[in-house]
Amino acid sequence: MKDKLVITSSPQFHNGDSTLTVMWSVSLALIPALVWGVAMFGLSSLWIVLVSIVSATFAEFILNKIYNKSSLWDGSAFLTGLLIGLNMPPQMPGLAWIYVPLGASFFAIFIVKGAFGGLGNNWMNPALGGRVFVFFSWTKHMTVWEVPMLDGVTGATPLGAVKSGLLGYSGSANNPLSLLNEVRDNSISYFDLFLGKIGGSIGEVSALLLLVGAIYLIIKKIIRWEIFASYLLTFTVFIWIFDGTRFGNGLFTGDILFHLLSGGLILGVFFMATDMVTSPISAKGMIIYGIGCGFLTFLFRVYGANPEGVSLAIIVMNIIVPIINRYSKPRLFGHNKKELENE
């Protein structure tokens, strides 16, 4: 027995979570949304996701060779690839379905993650970094939105349609949904938005299935309420206060439901903003970060150039996480603030 007993410093046992379980649980939580996306947009979307995952894993494999590490199976590269795939539009022309997701994955793993020292050392969410990289590189491919269940037919996403619909608009629609139904042929309801029978990225369309995954992660205590609660709350409050003004309804009339259910908000709030590595470390910091994300998302969506604001909002907040961490330290036990200042 002498050789078999493990000698360690305390504590001698653990709650059982590991990097591996965390990463694979998040991937698992995203599977329902992926299945929905493929069902809605057809097999072409599955290929895009597969290219993302394979190229991200391959990139991680190369990095492992270079750094002489073995982090291939911790699930982080797979998760990055999966998130990138879910953030891709469901259809791309020509060979773009290969090189766009591949470019995003390589940028995410090699530059955002690898160049800073691998898992845990990246300051920006790799999947978002990859997405934004290809968004600016191949903007045209990244903004072609297929209409669900109608192969080859493209149209705008709900948010995009509303944004362009409002330009020079003088009709009578007084909320985003009625405006949307005015500019489109087939009408949609809040329920369609909730289910995900709308245009958008492969994985962002079904609020319902994303929420199912999110609840699983909340139960497993992998994502923190501090982040998603403050994010959602701030976002809804600002939308409620200000979005109504765009339709001439005045303050406090914003259509919260429409904004919550459309675009990548649910995906971003529960799966991107809550990324452990790129969010603050203290509960206080997480709340500040969530508020920042919520406010910026509102700002970019309502007043920005692009209809979507989630990715950019989270990335901007990622950048200032070190500052948040510095000013949101918990109070040290047994240290009186005044006493410390006098020292």
Next chain:
Amino acid sequence: MKLKSFPKGGIHPPHRKNSMYSKDDLNATIPSIAIIPLSQHIGAPAKCVVKVGDIVKEEDLIGESVGFVSANIHTPIPGEVIEIKDVYLPSGRVSPAVVIETKGEFTRLGKPLEVSSWEGLDKSELVDIIKRQGIVGLGGATFPTHVKLTLPEGVELEHLIINAAECEPYLSSDHVLMLEYSKEITTGLKILKKILDPKNIYVGMEVNKKDAGELLTNTFKEESLDASVVLLKNKYPQGAEKNLVRAIIGKEIPSGKLPLSVGVINLNVSTVYAIYEAVCLNRPLVERFVTIAGGAVKKPGVYRVRVGSTAKSLIEECGGLIEEPSKVIFGGPMMGFTVFDLDVPITKGTSGILALTKKEVNAAKTTNCLKCGRCVDGCPMGLLPSKLYKLIDHNKYDEALDEGLNDCVECGSCAYNCPAHLFLVQQFRSGKSIVRRSKGAK
């Protein structure tokens, strides 16, 4: 009723306090060979006063305390000194130890013990007895008790807080002690009251020991002792000195200061019982309650164990191992020490022997820090463990000190939570010791 607790941090590990005990069979088998380390306490090791070949009687002095912060060591068994050798303590440190083989008669075992009256003794006489009988803190830190009981001149004690939290998973030694010896504990408290003259006496325990709490409350009433039981939330580390004091009286012990700075003296409930035995039964500290548990043990239980018994004999007492353990631990799973074989002796500070299976240990590969903040969440001291880890990793000790390295109580809440399985506590320990050494060099 609202349960008290410390406000920030803490974790909720599974209790696994399933240990059974039997009233009639509380005493573990007395070892035929006892290995008695001479360093069973914080402070200077005791000086050996026997040599090989000596015959000692039960409870004879074999190690004499040297200096103020040190403690006497007595033999738990009568017999012959067959060897004096260095042994590994559970902590991994090496200490000289006296090995005694049972021989001759037990002078006290099995005989009715005379309860001597203590009311006539004055404070210093009582402290002297406690010192002479080698009483140390039995919560695990093993600080010599007579030192704690010697108040500085002119200091009046506000609160005496008795720690019965027993927040470590698996352990139920204090629980069993309180269920079986509430009267004796009450007498021990009366002795302490005489020595320290505190304004208040509180006994703090986690609410999972409510039955013991009710029993104690009733006994206090019967014996007309003015002391109160405070029930605390089940949360680790409720029994850490600073957190316990915060939970019960609502005050924080300032960093780097003793509990006395907020008017508190803190003693473990087992220590109170040992004080009773020392003063009323004239017994030195040669026995203590030990929980033997863990998934690899056939019949977990709580026993009254003689110091110097080995882990092996205790595990055999519990029916042996049913599975190859991954770790054998002295103490609780959160702050205890692993040992590399089962011949390590029980010392005054050993509250439990745990044989944990691989599944219970839940070890996994260490990865980079994920900055998830679970360590920050768990830390009861408001530290940023992940940051401290990095600072020490980069040899930035001064910055680590500024971040509160020395405030770390090594409770292990951070590492318990860490999905990257970083050896956080180990890092902080090594950081602290490097800082201590460099200070010594200056």
